Amino acid sequence: MPGTEVFPHEETMGLFNPFKKSEEKPAEPAPAAEQPQGFFSRLKSGLVKTSRVLNTDIRDLFKQEGRLVDDEFLTELYAILVRTDMGAGPAGKIRDQIKSEYRGRVVHLGEVLQTVKDELVALMQQPETPIVFAESGPTVVMVVGVNGSGKTTSIAKLAGHLKAEGKSVVLGAGDTFRAAAVEQLSIWADRLGVDIVKAEQGTDPASVAFKAVDFAVQNNKDIVILDTAGRLQTQKNLMNELDKIRRVAGKKVPEAPHEVLLVLDATAGQNGISQAQGFSEAAQCTGIILTKLDGSAKGGVVVPIRQTFNLPVKYIGVGETPADFALFNAEQFGDALFEDALGGR
């Protein structure tokens, strides 16, 4: 396979942050997978904008200690809930729950927030869904999505996460369209101490996938994570390219790919989500990585994602370093949003 090269890991830990595309400033390497409490504080600060809308804006509805739950209150509460991007249906459902519990009564802030939290957690609910490893041979994970959604960054985060769990990881730098993506992933491979298979810009991404899976088989690696270039569902040739990558991976490991993870940018809003639905079906996705939850007050977007896609949200990203990444857990998410207002977990 001319032009495709394997770079087994060597101890060459770079000290600049590969996530920064333009400025190469020194950055403190962050540990790949922290203790749950460490991630919880990152999640909490990542979700601060959403948390502010839910807590501060709802608190502002209470001019005195208590407030009568009437139509005016319910309308104002609904408007606040919608601002988190949870969608009109879910916001209406939470408002109706408050209505049925408290209408005609004077309530306190804590009661309202507790009901909002409980309803929100119920709407986001799903079991934690880590990567399921193949019984034998390497597990193959493809990572797909539109441009700039955070694929390459999420691959680095996922690789760090799995390496910290003791898995041997091979990265396939299949975004051969964008030279910077290959470079970015190579730097991360070095820093994380994982192997990478990469090729010149313009090389067929399926050949990179083939080589990466082959390398993992030959060297008894646990997992191969394949990067792909950003694309839209309407770009038929690029969607066919994903099929080719699938087929090629399946030639080496019969069940591969075991997972196809769709990377979604939480800041893209509800339109972005409905567009991604077709994409996820066309690419036969098995789960979602939701990135950039720290970027906006749109943390409520997890709700329409859970409702629109017949897919679990497997991982979430709340920042640019590997430590800002973890399995999605609805209770933990709810705790991070409401802990300051409602107290301990």
Ligand SMILES: Nc1nc2c(ncn2[C@@H]2O[C@H](COP(=O)(O)OP(=O)(O)OP(=O)(O)O)[C@@H](O)[C@H]2O)c(=O)[nH]1
């Ligand atoms: N704040 C924040 N930024 C993120 C997160 N995930 C990714 N990013 C940033 O989003 C930008 C795009 O990320 P990439 O990983 O390059 O996205 P990509 O999908 O590989 O991009 P293409 O290869 O162009 O399709 C980078 O600047 C990342 O640092 C996150 O969870 N939070």
